[in-house]
Amino acid sequence: xxxxxxxxxxxxxxxxxxxxxxxxxxxxxxxxxxxxxxxxxxxxxxxxxxxxxxxxxxxxxxxxxxxxxxxxxxxxxxxxxxxxxxxxxxxxxxxxxxxxxxxxxxxxxxxxxxxxxxxxxxxxxxxxxxxxxxxxxxxxxxxxxxxxxxxxxxxxxxxxxxxxxxxxxxxxxxxxxxxxxxxxxxxxxxxxxxxxxxxxxxxxxxxxxxxxxxxxxxxxxxxxxxxxxxxxxxxxxxxxxxxxxxxxxxxxxxxxxxxxxxxxxxxxxxxxxxxxxxxxxxxxxxxxxxxxxxxxxxxxxxxxxxxxxxxxxxxxxxxxxxxxxxxxxxxxxxxx
Amino acid sequence: xxxxxxxxxxxxxxxxxxxxxxxxxxxxxxxxxxxxxxxxxxxxxxxxxxxxxxxxxxxxxxxxxxxxxxxxxxxxxxxxxxxxxxxxx
Numbered sequence: 001x002x003x004x005x006x007x008x009x010x011x012x013x014x015x016x017x018x019x020x021x022x023x024x025x026x027x028x029x030x031x032x033x034x035x036x037x038x039x040x041x042x043x044x045x046x047x048x049x050x051x052x053x054x055x056x057x058x059x060x061x062x063x064x065x066x067x068x069x070x071x072x073x074x075x076x077x078x079x080x081x082x083x084x085x086x087x088x089x090x091x092x093x094x095x096x097x098x099x100x101x102x103x104x105x106x107x108x109x110x111x112x113x114x115x116x117x118x119x120x121x122x123x124x125x126x127x128x129x130x131x132x133x134x135x136x137x138x139x140x141x142x143x144x145x146x147x148x149x150x151x152x153x154x155x156x157x158x159x160x161x162x163x164x165x166x167x168x169x170x171x172x173x174x175x176x177x178x179x180x181x182x183x184x185x186x187x188x189x190x191x192x193x194x195x196x197x198x199x200x201x202x203x204x205x206x207x208x209x210x211x212x213x214x215x216x217x218x219x220x221x222x223x224x225x226x227x228x229x230x231x232x233x234x235x236x237x238x239x240x241x242x243x244x245x246x247x248x249x250x251x252x253x254x255x256x257x258x259x260x261x262x263x264x265x266x267x268x269x270x271x272x273x274x275x276x277x278x279x280x281x282x283x284x285x286x287x288x289x290x291x292x293x294x295x296x297x298x299x300x301x302x303x304x305x306x307x308x309x310x311x312x313x314x315x316x317x318x319x320x321x322x323x324x325x326x327x328x329x330x331x332x333x334x335x336x
Numbered sequence: 337x338x339x340x341x342x343x344x345x346x347x348x349x350x351x352x353x354x355x356x357x358x359x360x361x362x363x364x365x366x367x368x369x370x371x372x373x374x375x376x377x378x379x380x381x382x383x384x385x386x387x388x389x390x391x392x393x394x395x396x397x398x399x400x401x402x403x404x405x406x407x408x409x410x411x412x413x414x415x416x417x418x419x420x421x422x423x424x425x
Contacts, residue, residue, distance in 0.1 A: 176354065177406065181361030182379065182398045186391055189383030276365060280380055299369065
């Protein structure tokens with residue numbers, strides 16, 4: 001695929017994934033925490049258009065799951081048509097607007113599990129959408145924090161030079177040289193394990209963002225060092241412009257290229273960090289899903305080999321990371 | 337290769353020093369997944385069990401490893417590039 005086509009596909013894919021995540025509560029048929037204990041590890045529901053007698057229905061439908069015993073869950077007889085825009089569990093669209101309408105669903109008591117269920121019978125599709133909100137939001141927020149701190153330190157170090165430069169660079173080296181996962185685990189380990197879901201999530205994001213500011217700070221400092229010596233900056237200083245004015249008007253636009261590239265790369269890194277932490281059990285708490293949480297059950301052998309639908313969170317993650325990497329690549333092109 | 341390697345050695349060795357941190361983190365994740373009894377799972381269990389002293393020692397161990405690795409990288413740089421050794425600007 002040509003480079004420009006690749007970039008366009010990546011941007012469309014990213015916009016699509018983020019839109020789906022924003023509308024997560026609407027698209028998901030069920031609440032992410034509702035358990036259906038008898039439907040443990042059920043494979044994805046099949047949607048039919050041709051019923052058992054061979055008749056074709058225009059309206060797609062599913063068969064109700066018949067529960068004979070924990071090992072024997074099959075499709076039953078009763079036909080349940082697929083309904084769109086139905087009333088269901090309460091949710092908050094993008095965390096702000098409460099709503100009850102869901103995109104699709106089936107009448108009670110049937111359940112539609114488009115991506116199967118996990119051990120406790122929770123719908124994987126709903127958890128995937130909610131977990132995507134959590135993981136992507138963590139990546140975005142942590143990247144914003146890192147870039148902010150890195151901009152601050154980088155500009156101060158590059159512009160004021162000498163003592164400030166030395167101090168900031170040595171501090172940045174400390175943060176760059178320590179293994180990030182060890183540092184993250186140590187910081188997370190000394191905090192209370194049982195915060196509420198929102199506070200726990202914010203804390204994880206804060207910790208991830210605070211650990212990784214060093215690399216953007218170094219790059220921004222490099223840009224500021226060259227930008228400081230430009231003619232117009234020297235002229236502005238000669239005319240008595242305040243430091244803040246020079247930062248805002250002359251130096252900040254120069255750093256934008258690096259900042260944008262770093263931002264896209266950092267979003268993927270931090271999203272992956274949040275997934276890693278949740279995978280190890282130290283990220284968001286149950287029952288709040290995160291893509292890492294959902295993949296953690298694959299550590300058990302019987303889940304890994306028998307229940308293929310549990311791999312589902314990996315694919316949107318790969319798609320999102322590929323999209324961000326492609327965008328970062330094309331942002332880097334002009335400087336190479 | 338004979339002519340490319342001396343030119344590429346400088347950043348190669350610096351990158352080696354800096355990548356130790358990432359390697360430690362990645363190896364911890366791999367150890368947890370495949371069940372290798374390394375320092376990674378030890379640290380994880382200690383954190384979940386609130387064993388503060390084990391956490392302190394594991395983090396200190398990793399820091400010493402990384403610092404030592406960077407020291408070796410710097411010495412290697414000095415050994416391979418005489419300009420660095422003699423401080424020519």
